[in-house]
Amino acid sequence: MRNLLCLPALALAASAVQAEPVAIDGGTLQLRVLLGDSTTVSIAPFRLDATPVTNADFAAFVAASPRWGRDAAPSVFRDAGYLQALATAPADYPITHVSWFAASAYCAAQGGRLPTQDEWEYVAHESTHLEPDTYAAMLFAYYADPASHARRAVGAAHVGRWGVHDMHGLVLEWVEDFQMVAKSSTGDSAIGASCGDTARYLADNDPAHYVTFLRYQSRSNYTPRTTTSTLGFRCAYDIAT
Amino acid sequence: MKSKKLNPALLLVAIASLTAGAASAQEYTVDGKVFGLPEARVYTEDYQGPPAVGEYLSALPNLKALNYTGNRTHQVRLDTFAQEVEIAPGKRYVAWTFGGSAPGPTLHVREGDRIIFTMKNRSDEEVAITPPLQNAFQKATPSRAPMPHSMDFHSGTVAASDKWRTIAPGQTIQFEWVANYPGVYMYHCGTPSVLMHTAMGQYGAVVVSPKDGYATDGDVDHSYVMVQSEFYLAANPNGGVMRYDHAAAMARTPSVVAFNGHVSAVHNEPLKANAGDRVRLYVLNAGPSGTSSFHVIGAIFDRIWYEGNPFNEMRGMQTVLLGASNGAVMEFIVPEEGSYKIVDHEFADAERGASGTLKAGPRK
Numbered sequence: 172m173r174n175l176l177c178l179p180a181l182a183l184a185a186s187a188v189q190a191e192p193v194a195i196d197g198g199t200l201q202l203r204v205l206l207g208d209s210t211t212v213s214i215a216p217f218r219l220d221a222t223p224v225t226n227a228d229f230a231a232f233v234a235a236s237p238r239w240g241r242d243a244a245p246s247v248f249r250d251a252g253y254l255q256a257l258a259t260a261p262a263d264y265p266i267t268h269v270s271w272f273a274a275s276a277y278c279a280a281q282g283g284r285l286p287t288q289d290e291w292e293y294v295a296h297e298s299t300h301l302e303p304d305t306y307a308a309m310l311f312a313y314y315a316d317p318a319s320h321a322r323r324a325v326g327a328a329h330v331g332r333w334g335v336h337d338m339h340g341l342v343l344e345w346v347e348d349f350q351m352v353a354k355s356s357t358g359d360s361a362i363g364a365s366c367g368d369t370a371r372y373l374a375d376n377d378p379a380h381y382v383t384f385l386r387y388q389s390r391s392n393y394t395p396r397t398t399t400s401t402l403g404f405r406c407a408y409d410i411a412t
Numbered sequence: 413m414k415s416k417k418l419n420p421a422l423l424l425v426a427i428a429s430l431t432a433g434a435a436s437a438q439e440y441t442v443d444g445k446v447f448g449l450p451e452a453r454v455y456t457e458d459y460q461g462p463p464a465v466g467e468y469l470s471a472l473p474n475l476k477a478l479n480y481t482g483n484r485t486h487q488v489r490l491d492t493f494a495q496e497v498e499i500a501p502g503k504r505y506v507a508w509t510f511g512g513s514a515p516g517p518t519l520h521v522r523e524g525d526r527i528i529f530t531m532k533n534r535s536d537e538e539v540a541i542t543p544p545l546q547n548a549f550q551k552a553t554p555s556r557a558p559m560p561h562s563m564d565f566h567s568g569t570v571a572a573s574d575k576w577r578t579i580a581p582g583q584t585i586q587f588e589w590v591a592n593y594p595g596v597y598m599y600h601c602g603t604p605s606v607l608m609h610t611a612m613g614q615y616g617a618v619v620v621s622p623k624d625g626y627a628t629d630g631d632v633d634h635s636y637v638m639v640q641s642e643f644y645l646a647a648n649p650n651g652g653v654m655r656y657d658h659a660a661a662m663a664r665t666p667s668v669v670a671f672n673g674h675v676s677a678v679h680n681e682p683l684k685a686n687a688g689d690r691v692r693l694y695v696l697n698a699g700p701s702g703t704s705s706f707h708v709i710g711a712i713f714d715r716i717w718y719e720g721n722p723f724n725e726m727r728g729m730q731t732v733l734l735g736a737s738n739g740a741v742m743e744f745i746v747p748e749e750g751s752y753k754i755v756d757h758e759f760a761d762a763e764r765g766a767s768g769t770l771k772a773g774p775r776k
Binding site: 376 | 558579580581583603606608646648649652654657658659
């Protein structure tokens with residue numbers, strides 16, 4: 172699946188990174204953030220990268236597709252910070268400073284795509300099964316100083332169900348449908364215009380739901396050109412039927 | 413493989429951004445107030461300069477005097493970015509700030525002035541702040557916390573869906589507002605999850621002085637600005653700085669309540685006056701969720717302009733109750749030489765840090 176044209180300097184470190192996709196069983200996601208009438212969503216089986224995409228992975232992609240290089244990528248597809256850390260960050264750290272467009276292109280080159288918001292939430296929830304308060308405390312601790320967390324290798328943290336690593340606590344991740352859209356009988360509308368507008372989207376008002384909403388909401392306010400030091404991604408793959 | 417298709421969400425947002433400002437095509441006046449300001453502009457810029465720029469911006473507790481007559485147009489920049497700050501001894505956290513402190517700098521303008529405001533979301537940059545627009549008590553060090561943010565000036569009368577819109581890290585927004593109404597106002601981030609954004613430190617004060625002034629303008633010896641706010645923080649189990657405590661924020665049980673961003677700010681550097689002086693305080697309760705029962709121990713406010721509007725004059729108040737985002741101008745005569753404690757008379761909040769000192773010298 173992965174592009175094997177690794178840069179020689181990165182090849183050794185890259186070989187230590189097991190970012191091969193793993194099989195995710197289908198199931199039901201109990202939604203914490205309610206964007207329509209349903210409170211659950213059914214998830215079909217798919218495959219997902221076991222870890223976020225690394226610098227080595229992305230460098231290999233750029234080597235094979237130079238038009239996605241730091242300076243070569245058209246500015247409509249990325250902001251000024253694009254890939255600013257790639258040259259200096261360790262090979263087995265998660266790629267950051269990557270736009271939604273570039274992440275999508277990377278996944279397409281692997282024969283995959285970005286996971287949907289629901290797929291990502293499903294894996295995050297089912298693979299960790301954290302108690303709500305533990306989950307909330309961990310994520311608020313992450314947001315307390317997010318930049319310090321992206322500075323380690325992928326795959327080091329506790330491995331969850333299906334062999335999935337690093338859903339929380341390393342980097343935030345792009346998803347395919349990253350902008351929140353509220354669906355109602357009167358039509359769809361983008362969320363994010365005003366403040367004090369949270370409770371009607373939350374299944375419950377506890378910290379676990381609030382911090383989940385923060386993840387949806389903050390990602391939703393990015394543009395597809397946005398890059399940050401804490402935002403990476405992993406790819407999903409459909410299973411042929 | 414999935415077939416290629418347009419992402420409907422992206423399409424929708426693209427359309428929304430094209431039409432967001434359609435309502436504000438033409439400026440007009442009603443009752444002497446100016447409305448219908450130009451559409452906000454969101455763009456990217458290669459700006460690395462000072463994060464707070466404006467002739468009439470000042471660090472708490474100071475207020476820049478308006479050394480011009482009539483009205484003028486102000487160019488004001490207040491970038492938003494993260495700083496690790498101290499709000500009480502041993503209590504540090506990575507604040508989300510406007511201009512590098514929590515509360516941010518105070519802007520002073522006159523009723524009728526126009527403000528051209530610029531803000532870059534620099535939350536993914538380490539921005540160094542420098543005096544004079546620095547809160548010395550917070551001992552800030554640059555940090556990063558990439559996050560979308562917005563700016564909501566309570567002193568402005570505009571379509572929030574346009575001017576107060578959220579921008580991503582790396583983006584800049586520019587918009588105009590006119591100071592139509594005099595008062596002591598809050599500014600804050602209005603991005604959803606707004607309780608967290610404000611509790612993390614994104615607020616400050618705007619003082620819009622009335623065009624004809626207050627009746628006592630000629631008698632005031634000292635003017636100060638005080639902003640009260642709550643901090644909801646918990647120890648981080650992994651060590652390091654403290655983190656936002658959402659359960660406490662929802663229960664309204666702050667870990668710290670402070671004047672001017674630090675429990676010691678108005679003690680270690682007390683407000684100064686002399687016996688017999690008339691002292692004016694511009695007070696804002698930024699919340700985000702609590703009230704302030706503002707009181708000076710040993711003094712009585714003889715003039716209060718609630719919300720800072722000269723029509724809202726009250727007299728002879730021991731305590732002024734301010735809800736979240738209420739402000740007031742309060743004046744008192746300093747009775748004699750000595751030390752005067754300034755408190756939120758809701759003592760649970762005073763004990764959490766909402767207190768300060770005015771130190772009075774002998775009568776001159």
